[in-house]
Amino acid sequence: CKNPWGRSDARELGKSDNSSFFEFQKEFGCDSHFDCGFYDHADGTVWDLIPGTRSSMFPHQREGFEFIWNKIAGSIDLETLKKGTGSDGGSGCIISHAPGTGKTRLTIIFLQTYMKLYPNCKPMIIAPPSMLLTWEEEFQKWNVDIPIHNLSKAELSGMENDLAVSLLFKKKKHVNRERDVDVNGIRWAKLYSWCKKGGILGISYPLFEQLAGKRNKPDGKKGWKKCKDAEDERARKRKTAECEEFSKVLLEYPGLVVFDEGHTPRNEDSLIWKAVSEIQTKKRILLSGTPFQNNFNELFNTLCLVQPDFEKKLEDACKEDSDRKYAGKRKNRAKLLWSRFTSSIGKGEDEMEDANLKTLRVIIDRLAHVHNGNILQEHLPGLRSVLVKLKPAPLQERVIEDIQRSTNYFRRQYEETLASIHPSLLLTRVGELSVSEDDLKRDKMNPHAGVKTKFLIELIQLSEALNEKVLVFSQFLDPLNFIKDLLRSYLNWHEDREVMCLDGNCDIKQRHSSLKVFNDPSSEAKVLLASTKACGEGINLVGASRVVLLDVEWNPSVERQAICRAFRVGQKKFVYTYHLITSGSNEEEKNRRQAEKDRQSKLIFCTSDKANEQQKVQATACEDKILEEMVRHEKLRSMFVELAQQKSNLMEDKESSPSTS
Known part of the structure; x- marks a missing residue:
């Protein structure tokens, strides 16, 4: 096959001792993604390519499997596929299954069969950085022998093409010394292996934006600095050529693209949305348990992404x-x-x-x-979700009232969220408050000075007594760090022992280590403090049976995804979730807005009437003994303003039945 990049550029620009790009450019050559090949030694349907697998899948996964085949290829019948007479093939689709219901496994099974039938299809998975390792682990878990070339990893995996490795280390004495080779050289080795050896290319959304978007191109938003001399000019040309070829391969070579957490690129003004919109293949699978995020404009962008026309x-x-x-x-x-x-x-x-x-x-x-998550109700012990409205402590209430007088909307939103958890989180703003710095400092390590920290500490201690682990979510890092310090001061619990942390500052290996320890029933871990932004779909935290949402997001799907880190396939215990709201704060309005967005999502993404019948809330199946104990406790009952039980079906509208203490 003709080298799509041409050899003349390499001769003109020369080679660089610090990059293997031009070595790969000379050798690179692979079939166009339009020629996916076809394995014609099979009869029956696509199910016959994976005998025995169908019986191990849930009904919604089996339906989803056939749905993807009909959309991507036009049929599930092998003879029809061979003749190319299927209808409606070659388009994209959305798999909108509730978080935690097995979208990853469903997609792996589809890829396994699709690659058997179309061995040259060159699939690419684009996912959040933390999810790429999860994909690799899931392929191993289900014994699917397909190499994944993770472009976001800065080291070789051992599955690369021999020629790619030899080119990469052409001037090196030791083949395993990745540190001696630039990162882009390793990326080219993986791209070369993906094209020559097959397998799946994995890449994170940020890296795809960096390599395929216009930001780092000469005609992009940032452009290049003016060259000082001829050597700079040659370096600029080399960099330009490399950027263009990265972009060309990522946009033109894939014959099938999977967007994990496909709601991520939903803003048409964002660089990542613009980058992924340039992908040429129309065969696209968008995975999202929450495709409707905030409004209809974002939904429009999502539909345009999955179906370019x-x-x-x-x-x-x-x-x-x-x-x-x-x-x-x-x-x-x-x-x-x-x-x-x-x-x-x-x-x-x-x-x-x-x-x-x-x-x-x-x-x-x-x-x-669409699957609304009924499978979780049928196969897991259960979920009980409660909206807990709490009365702020006196000092806390004064701080919240001070903040509400601010004319800066965005600052007011952020500071009110912090103050609703604990007033001492506003120590840096004390000059603008009516309370004294001494008052805030005096109560800094007093959990009872903040109504949410008071609730949380009591819940954690009672959960420990029942051998249950607690998962705490916040959209901001300051509250999580504060609670970590509070647990150390109040309970003598330490990070990486009783307390695990999961946020954007954790590298991928550290993240997976923390998850493994927390989910291990024999570990000392009792609490995991997690950022909602760093803990999206696919993250498995079934070690927790108590989930606390410390603050309120404008986007309800973020909270839904957070709950499903624990309430998902593999959970062995009944899961209790607590949505904490401080009375008198802007969180009450946020909660009302959440309900409206949830209602719109339910109107649009629904299954059959039968699937949408009202379900009985499972409160009677497993009452919350811990919450009952807290409400009855003489020193705690006064902090409760209202308890509102919410529907446990995560894909349906939340309807609460209020009850006060």
């Missing part, structure tokens, strides 16, 4: 109206049509009969396979 289809469907109403606005016509189309959804008296909603559901049904 979605804008055109929308325009064609509304062509007459579009031409009349949006003449002269062709660039944003589809977006304007979408905004007009969705503006009425959920706002009428009989919202279920809204014509536009019905049309949108038809669109979603064609693009997405």
Whole structure:
């Protein structure tokens, strides 16, 4: 096959002792992604490619498997696939299964069969950085012998092509000395191996943006600095060529792309969304338990990502109206049509009969396979979710009232979130508060000075007595660090022993080590403090049976994903979750906004009427003895304002049944 990069550039630019790029450029050559090959020695359906696997899958996974095949290839019948006569093939799809219901395994099974039938398809998985190792572990767990070339790893895996390794270490005495080779050289070795040897290419969203986006190109946003001399000019040309070729390979070579946590690139102004939108193949699988995040505009971007011609289809469907109403606005016509189309959804008296909603559901049904998480209710011990509204301590209440007078909206939101947990988190702002610095310092290590820390410390101690582990989530690092210090001061618990931490500052290996220790029933770990941003879909924390959401996010899907770190396939205990809200704070308004977004998500992403029937909340199946003890306790009961039990089905709208203490 002709080298897509050409040899003349390498001769012109010369070689660099610090990079193996041009060595690979000379040798690189592989089939176009349009030629995926076809393994024609098979009969029956795609299920016959993996005998025995079907019986080990849940019903929703089996349905999802066939749905993906019909969307990506057009059929599940091998003879039809061989003849290429399948219908609706070559498009993308969304797998919208509730968090924790086995989307990763479903995708692995599909990739296993698809690569058997199309061995040259060159699949690529784009995922959050922390999830790439999880993908590797899942392939090993299910004994799927397909090499994964993780481009985000700065070392070789041992699965690289021999020629790639020899080129990489051409001038080195020892083949295992990765430190002596630049990172880009290792990346080229993996790309070369992916094309020549096969397997799956794995890459994180940030790295894909860096290598395939326009940010680091000469004509991009940042551009290059002016060259001082000829040597700088040659270096610039080498860098330019390398950036262009990275981009070319990542955008043009994959024949199939999997977007894990596919709701990540949902803002059309973000660099990552612009980068992934340039991928050429239309065969795209978007995995997300929460595809509707904040609003209909983000949903529009998600649909455009999974089906690149979605804008055109929308325009064609509304062509007459579009031409009349949006003449002269062709660039944003589809977006304007979408905004007009969705503006009425959920706002009428009989919202279920809204014509536009019905049309949108038809669109979603064609693009997405939805599972609302019933499998978790059927196969796990259960989930009990409670909204806990708490009365702030006197000093805490004064601090919150001071912050609410601020005219800076974003600063007010952040500081009120901190003060709702514990007032001493505002020590750095004491000059702007009516309380004294001495008051805040005096109560710094007093958990009872903050109503949420008071609740949390009591819950943790009672959970320890029942041999249950607690998972604590916050969207900010300051509260997590504060609680870590509080546990050390109040209970003499230490990090990496009783207390584990998981946030964006942890490297991938440290993260996996912490997860392993926390999930080990025999370990000393009792509490895991986790950032919601660093703990997305796919992270397994089934070691916890108590989940505390310390603050309130505007986006309800973030909290839903957090809960499903513990409430997922593999959980052996009943899971209790606590959504903490400080009375009188802006968290009450956030919670109302969450409910509205949840309601919109339920309207759009639903399964059959049967699947959406009201389910009985499982409170009677397993009452919360710890919460009951806290509510009855003479010294604790006064902090409770309201307890509202929430529906346990994570893909449905949350409906609470209030009860006060």
